[in-house]
Amino acid sequence: MREAFIRDSVGGVNWADGSLSGPNVRESAKTMGQLRGIFRSQEDWSLIAPDRVVYRVQWIPPVEDGTEGGLNWGNTTIEPGMVGDEYFMTHGHFHEKSNRGEFYAAVRGNGYLVLMDHNRKAWAEAMSPGSVHYVNAGLAHRVVNSGDEPLRFVACWPSDAGHDYASITEHGFSLRVVCRDGAPVVIAT
Ligand code: M6P
Ligand code: ZN
Numbered sequence: 001m002r003e004a005f006i007r008d009s010v011g012g013v014n015w016a017d018g019s020l021s022g023p024n025v026r027e028s029a030k031t032m033g034q035l036r037g038i039f040r041s042q043e044d045w046s047l048i049a050p051d052r053v054v055y056r057v058q059w060i061p062p063v064e065d066g067t068e069g070g071l072n073w074g075n076t077t078i079e080p081g082m083v084g085d086e087y088f089m090t091h092g093h094f095h096e097k098s099n100r101g102e103f104y105a106a107v108r109g110n111g112y113l114v115l116m117d118h119n120r121k122a123w124a125e126a127m128s129p130g131s132v133h134y135v136n137a138g139l140a141h142r143v144v145n146s147g148d149e150p151l152r153f154v155a156c157w158p159s160d161a162g163h164d165y166a167s168i169t170e171h172g173f174s175l176r177v178v179c180r181d182g183a184p185v186v187i188a189t
Contacts, residue, residue, distance in 0.1 A: 029053045030090070032050055032051075033051065057077075066159060068159075074155050077150050077152045078152075086179075087146045089142055106127040108150065112124040115141055122174045140167075
């Protein structure tokens with residue numbers, strides 16, 4: 001006879017706020033010091049304490065990193081804040097495997113998902129609670145918190161996508177979201 005059994009789920013999600021729970025949840029934080037060279041004003045960046053947390057990530061990796069066919073589930077919470085006239089944002093990355101896409105969906109707060117292709121053509125999608133965003137394979141992606149409360153989004157990405165941060169550190173995005181007269185505007189850079 002075949003075995004039949006019930007097993008535990010990989011974790012829990014609180015649908016009210018997107019947070020994850022359970023023994024498989026991993027957590028990380030990105031500080032201002034770790035975001036050197038990401039904001040356009042190095043001078044304004046240097047005025048902020050390097051240990052200031054800009055965003056936190058929670059995720060569940062059900063399979064080993066790099067597993068083909070696997071998926072990760074996670075969320076990112078970006079604090080409100082500014083570096084000069086530029087809003088707090090994620091580092092942003094391309095996937096190491098350029099044929100791997102990703103889902104983002106906003107839970108709370110307001111901001112923008114910035115997307116850029118390999119020819120540096122870039123555009124932004126407004127994020128607000130409930131908005132769902134598909135990051136096409138091959139696009140760099142970054143989230144900007146243009147509101148005055150934390151911005152949280154959930155994400156689902158392939159276990160073997162990989163994070164290519166180097167080209168963003170080196171060349172940045174060709175589009176930035178900055179504050180003009182108290183409101184967010186996108187500018188080409
Ligand atoms: C989302 C996913 C993660 C990513 C995180 C923070 O949760 O895309 O893969 O690590 O945002 O973004 P970044 O890696 O650019 O700092
Ligand atoms: Zn990604």
